[in-house]
Amino acid sequence: MFLLRALIAAAITTILYHIPVRDLRQLLKFTTGIIDGAAVISNLDSTYESHDKFPPKKTPEHFDFVIVGASPSGSVLANRLSEINGWKILLLEAGGDPTGLAEVPLVVATLYPTTYNWGTHAEPQPGFCSGCLDKGARYGHGKGLGGGSIINFMIFVRGNEGDYNKWEEMGNPGWGYRDLLPYFRKLEDASNVTLKDSEYRGRGGPLGVSDVPFRTKLTDVYINAAQQAGFSYVDYNGKQQIGVSHMQTTLRNGMRSNAENSYLRPIRQRTNLKIRTGAYVTKILIRPDTKEAYGVEYKKSGKMYTVVAKKEVILSAGGLNSPKILMLSGVGPKSHLEEIGKMLVGFVFSSLEYSFSIREKLQK
Numbered sequence: 159m160f161l162l163r164a165l166i167a168a169a170i171t172t173i174l175y176h177i178p179v180r181d182l183r184q185l186l187k188f189t190t191g192i193i194d195g196a197a198v199i200s201n202l203d204s205t206y207e208s209h210d211k212f213p214p215k216k217t218p219e220h221f222d223f224v225i226v227g228a229s230p231s232g233s234v235l236a237n238r239l240s241e242i243n244g245w246k247i248l249l250l251e252a253g254g255d256p257t258g259l260a261e262v263p264l265v266v267a268t269l270y271p272t273t274y275n276w277g278t279h280a281e282p283q284p285g286f287c288s289g290c291l292d293k294g295a296r297y298g299h300g301k302g303l304g305g306g307s308i309i310n311f312m313i314f315v316r317g318n319e320g321d322y323n324k325w326e327e328m329g330n331p332g333w334g335y336r337d338l339l340p341y342f343r344k345l346e347d348a349s350n351v352t353l354k355d356s357e358y359r360g361r362g363g364p365l366g367v368s369d370v371p372f373r374t375k376l377t378d379v380y381i382n383a384a385q386q387a388g389f390s391y392v393d394y395n396g397k398q399q400i401g402v403s404h405m406q407t408t409l410r411n412g413m414r415s416n417a418e419n420s421y422l423r424p425i426r427q428r429t430n431l432k433i434r435t436g437a438y439v440t441k442i443l444i445r446p447d448t449k450e451a452y453g454v455e456y457k458k459s460g461k462m463y464t465v466v467a468k469k470e471v472i473l474s475a476g477g478l479n480s481p482k483i484l485m486l487s488g489v490g491p492k493s494h495l496e497e498i499g500k501m502l503v504g505f506v507f508s509s510l511e512y513s514f515s516i517r518e519k520l521q522k
């Protein structure tokens with residue numbers, strides 16, 4: 159397989175060298191085609207599926223936990239739950255293995271128009287995005303092991319203490335900043351952050367966090383100006399979050415740290431964890447009497463499969479796709495579900511009310 163890849167890479171380089179590129183848009187289209195093609199090739203022998211005998215001999219398969227979406231949250235859960243030997247975990251991800259480009263800062267921008275991004279466009283709305291070609295915003299969200307963390311901008315900010323405390327006050331015990339701090343410390347390896355508030359920061363965790371190694375003179379001018387205006391120079395992931403600072407990023411030794419290389423890659427050989435890529439979940443199965451989720455339906459290589467979760471189904475498919483999967487399963491805004499009700503079987507009405515309007519470029 160290595161030889162095949164090397165040959166393909168050599169062929170691509172030769173073609174690229176000989177093609178006359180007339181404009182940038184053409185170059186972008188061409189690069190996108192190459193990356194998408196390489197993604198197909200690299201997923202032919204996904205190292206994640208080496209100990210997963212797929213398709214299963216008997217269906218439905220049974221697992222203790224079924225996790226939908228290898229997002230940052232799904233990846234952490236797959237890692238932590240599979241620490242318990244006696245539990246069997248299945249992680250289903252619609253995308254594939256991330257390409258090596260996902261670990262190269264800046265170059266990662268070439269992944270936005272590719273298969274590693276769901277490519278969702280927002281509907282045009284009055285007053286927004288007037289400068290965009292189709293008057294609608296592009297809503298990037300990552301597709302592949304690691305979710306958004308394989309294409310994101312690496313800015314490492316924990317969020318403000320007051321927000322977490324407000325969530326707790328709203329009736330969510332355990333979500334206050336003091337409760338979360340041990341986990342924030344545990345997840346990071348901030349050894350390469352120069353100014354750090356040690357009481358608040360972690361070392362040796364899976365996610366690499368570093369100062370940006372390259373700083374322009376303009377940044378220093380900006381920081382100096384802010385300090386002269388009275389702002390202190392702070393570790394904004396520490397006790398004092400208001401001030402001025404250089405950026406902290408999810409980098410380790412100059413490479414991008416993401417959920418896949420931090421949480422999944424180191425444990426992919428665990429035999430109690432199956433990680434299935436190209437597995438598109440279409441529905442959560444819910445018992446009509448108890449309203450409990452007991453499994454999911456998903457599509458892989460053109461075929462539908464059912465899997466049963468003995469303990470829990472965990473939905474971690476991101477801010478757009480999680481509610482979408484819930485609605486496809488009959489959970490969502492009652493009026494909307496009633497409107498399209500004829501298409502749905504086994505309704506679970508809920509009073510959940512929210513609205514959004516999107517158009518997906520890539521319908522699967």
Ligand SMILES: Cc1cc2nc3c(=O)[nH]c(=O)nc-3n(C[C@H](O)[C@H](O)[C@H](O)COP(=O)(O)OP(=O)(O)OC[C@H]3O[C@@H](n4cnc5c(N)ncnc54)[C@H](O)[C@@H]3O)c2cc1C
Pocket residue numbers: 226227228229230231232250251252253298299300301302303304305306307309310311312313314315437438439440474475476477479480483
């Ligand atoms: C371009 C960009 C830049 C960003 N920059 C930053 C930044 O600098 N700093 C920062 O902190 N955050 C940044 N973010 C945000 C950050 O990446 C997200 O907040 C984070 O990834 C969200 O995680 P999530 O757990 O909600 O799910 P997601 O990351 O959205 O992951 C969802 C996963 O579920 C999978 N999935 C979806 N539907 C299905 C289905 N039906 N079946 C199976 N699998 C499915 C998806 O393919 C994906 O892998 C950025 C995001 C983007 C897109």
